[in-house]
Amino acid sequence: MAEADARAALQRLIEERREDYAGLSRLIGRNAAYIQQYVKRGTPKRLAEEDRRLLARYFGVDEAMLGGPAEGPAARREAPVTVPQYDLGASAGPGALPGDEQARSHLAFDAKWLRRLAGDPKQLSMIRVEGDSMLPTLSDGDEILVDRGDGAGRLRDGIYVLRMEGALIVKRLALNPAARRIAVRSDNPAYPSWNDCNPADIDVIGRVIWVGRRVG
Template sequence: MNDLSARHALDRLIAERRERYEALSRLIGRNPAYIQQYIKRGTPRKLDEADRRTLARYFGVDEQVLGGPEGVAPIPAKRRQPPVVVVPRLSLGASAGAGSLDDDERASGAMAFDPAWLREMGVKPDALSIIRVDGESMAPTLSDGDEIMVDGADGAARLRDGIYVLRLDDVLMVKRVAMGPKRGRFSVRSDNPHFPNWDDIDPALVDIVGRVVWTGRRVG
């Protein structure tokens, strides 16, 4: 298969699976524009061997479909990976302590999730991101080092009681939001009683980044 056919084949697979160029770029550890540039501009001319192998396994196709050499043994069906949604893991932390400012929101990796599970969660993959919790102010609900999934499509317009990532005074933090009796007013609370709360906040002072919908942590 020539280089142009390989690019067309990959683009067709992406369209059929409703994948995103940037998510697949992160899957192979490249910058977000890498796959789009490869398909649309032919840069690079060929996929790196390791990248091609990863994408072939991800889509469950033979490497030859993506420009690999003939004679490469196909991936056994039982080893083919089911479709997954790749969610970017951002290189920043949301403070659950005294507050930390970090404007570096570049992707530092990705995590893969079952699309059926995400549908059950009622979230849209394009609006999701994974970030790290810094600090202990949300303990025991969230601990320092936990990974949280943030739904950026569920923000200020649908604000309700729950845990959110927000910016207050240019500080990125993860806190519990408690709606108040006055329409539109709310409090920002820490689950850990040893940390402060902010009561009856003016919504204009807070930027709601998104609602926390899932958390994962290392055991042991």
Template sequence: MDEADARGALARLIEREGADYAGLSRLIGRNPAYIQQYIKRGTPRRLAEEDRRALAGYFGVAEEVLGGPAPQPAGRGGLVSVPRLDIRASAGPGATEADEERRGHIAFDPAWLRAIARDPKSLSLIRVEGDSMIPTLSDGDEILVDRGDGGERLRDGIYVLRIDDSLVVKRIALNPAGRSVSIRSDNQAYPSWPDCPLSAVEFVGRVIWVGRRMG
């Protein structure tokens, strides 16, 4: 892909998602003007590999969209195994965390994982318990949690949280006016907690995928 096409693709993604240049620059550890200079002036001429991977993961697109190499089909034995942990994230009153024993693995295409996560090694699958996140998440769903996507990159979305000794899965919304978040259940029958200080919540990781049995 021509680098001008990659800059144009990034600009369209930013406009579509309502993101801002400075925030994305900070996301990848750069100065606030970095992304704007890349798009408007072509400086740097090409994104560094780690920056491109982080931006692709943020927007949920393949690196190829932002000028990366075209993904190669995973050959036999070329899949990435993600551990299924014997712990539960409660979508209800709260589940006590057990020892994180592995109960098998699920294999994913590596190019797909790179498109949605910065580091596949930080991923794990855990089981949802309860109904407070219906209709988004149901009891028994398997969720893919990115443990590398926590406090420093925190943004609106669904996260696994540790509160006291329990794990819960909830939707969070950042308060732009201060260092606080709202913790919400998608099921309106359950309560929400507005304006919780960030210091009171431990963010285990962001939920980036869900799998469930049909029928």
């Protein structure tokens, strides 16, 4: 593969996965500008073998895509990513007070599948839903996967875990970009919603990106 093709492939992966140059540079133990210089300026002309291998494994792609030799299926296998599960409830109701924030367990997820959901697996955590104000979307006892890296800085319509007056709640947020206001809503119509909130008054913990529940 031509090195220009390898640089283009890496650039495409960075954009698709919403990665940043500095973070990837640190991943392979280089200075913060290393990956950007490689992609944009062609310096170095080729990635070092170990750097290329680390990046290919991180993105879950064949090393050949980044200019290396083709790998077999076994070489492309990645270890599962473990996500901490906290003994905390995000109330879909009046509000649950945070307790001991030590992880009580860890759940393992397939690395490639997880990267399709979120940017940085280190920003993920699992907590449970308490209450019924988000029915039918979320039920009492559901375990939700929260992306803390996808919070106030990238706020958009969706379901989020919020901290209000020391309590954790899970609600649907809807943005009014023209007025720069936010509606905080319950999916269950039996519960109130707040339709004209100042974003500065809302402490966003992270976006809910997946839910797991027991059936039956």
